[in-house]
Amino acid sequence: MTNFSVPSRGEVSANNQEIFDNLKKGLGMVPNLYAVMAYSDTALANYLAFQNAKTSFSGKEKQAINLVVSQVNECAYCQSAHTMLGKMNGLTEEQTIEIRKGGAGFDAKLNALVSLTKEVTVKRGFASEATVDNFIAQGYTKGQVVELVMLVAEKTAMNYLHAITKVAIDFPVAQNLN
Structure with a gap:
């Protein structure tokens, strides 16, 4: 190997x-x-x-995206890094765990973001109209749908790189959800 x-x-x-x-x-x-x-x-x-490309998402929203994608892609390295970064951007430990599980019941708008992110990641882009419509109904834009897909791609690249390289996690290790 x-x-x-x-x-x-x-x-x-x-x-x-x-x-x-x-x-x-x-x-x-x-x-x-x-x-x-x-x-x-x-x-x-x-x-x-x-x-580091410009995005209209807040730091908290970007970390929510990173947490969901990393959970779906089973990347312990990125789950750990983005749990730490999520906390630095205003999320609690409990909220990072809830987001990794695919929801954000504590915030309806963030929940729509987490739901769409999870669906885009799991279904490789084939999100349902209802999930996209809910995202827009919560105040997001069509432009942010585009940005979300780009952020999913960016984080997926890192998740895949870690899956291949298996380098040691050098952040506080995120709680295992299994």
Whole structure:
């Protein structure tokens, strides 16, 4: 089996070394899943541009999307990272768990977002008209339907990368829901 060890700064390209330095300054660390992307000279920069692209969703909404997608795709690494980030964006531990289970009964608008995110992820884009209509009825826009699909794709890419690389989780480990 191919082993994907986490490369150190000295083992990656000069461009990726600069990105590592910026991540360390901003986050205090280079997350293992980001570091493993540096096996490619271009993937890490491309991913960070995609991840940090402008969105009309709030930080809390974006983390809800990330939590749902990571749960559906069974990515313990991303569940852990986004539980921490969700809390940093105003969610409680209990709310992160409820969101990962596919609902947000504590907020009707967020619940519509979580429901559509789960359906898009599970059904590979084939969400029901009722779920999309409910999302719009809760105050979201058609543009946000488009953004949601992009965010699902972005998080799915990371979920898949972790499934292949199996790098160690370097965040507080999220509670197992099974």
